[in-house]
Amino acid sequence: MAERLAAALPDWRVRVTADSAYAGGELKGLPAGISWTTRLRKDAALHGLPPERTGRPGRPRVKGERLPSLAGLAAAAEFSQVTVTRYRKTETIQAAAVTCLWYSVFGTRPVTVVLVRDRPGRGFGIALVTTDTAATMAQVIQQYAGRWSVEVAVEDSKQLFGAGQARNRTARAVEATVPFEIACQAVAVTWYATAGRSGHDLSERRRNAPWYTTKTEPSTSDMTALLRRALIAARFKQPRPDQPTREELHAIRLAWEDTAA
Secondary structure, X not given: OHHHHHHHOOOOOEEEEEOHHHOOHXXXXXXXXXXXEEEOXXXXXXXXXXXXXXXXXXXXXXXXXXXXXXXXHHHHOOOEEEEEEEOOEXXXXXEEEXXXXXXXXXXXXXXXXXXXXXOOOOOOOEEEEEOOOOOOHHHHHHHHHHHHHHHHHHHHHHHOOOHHHHHHOOHHHHHHHHHHHHHHHHHHHHHHHHHHOOOOHHHHHHHHOOOOOOOOOOOHHHHHHHHHHHHHHHHHOOOOOOOOOHHHHHHHHHHHHHHHO
8 A cells, every 4th residue: 555655646755654563574675765664573683784895705794783682772772862742742751763674574774773761760661663764763753653643543433434344344345345434534524623513512522421531622423423413403404494394384284274164
């Protein structure tokens, strides 16, 4: 999918952010116009950059010496203060960067490993790896944190819009159903942002659920509930306001009958 996007948008730079499940040997052939940022597995075999050619006959080395484990890298690395904005919070943390090779996944393409330390002390909290060696540590951390909103949107599409129902069907049904459901989700959110939102949604939700004290924004579930009510109201609403209602027609018919009698 990333390669198709890059081919369709040749003037754009495609940046992919994914969890460690999407880091395999197929990324060795990743085009230069696509960067990949993911969480580094603890058992990842990292190597130094290949040494300079010695001029001797034979095949040159494609990777350097095996690097220590992530814990060993964290113990020897020099952490510095980094200010990042993630999950709607701006905070200062410690981070360190190491340029190396993850040969089993990215082949000979150099990568940057970013070790993140959220709390003072030794060790690290999370290790990230990216092929975008020009990105700063703050950019890598913020880019990976930004994928969480996408993960929530995918979960909402499965639970609220029915995209998860396509799992047990044929491959063709999955290809057709999942994009359609995600498109419906996008339409619902767009409708809420442009026409359905009012200034009382959040206060009403807090009144109905007073135990939810941390709620600051409407959820996708709130949006779909409001859209559902709007659709029901539109379905039973009189299509022509200038036309008489059913009750008015019934009253007129009774009046006519009384006059004829």
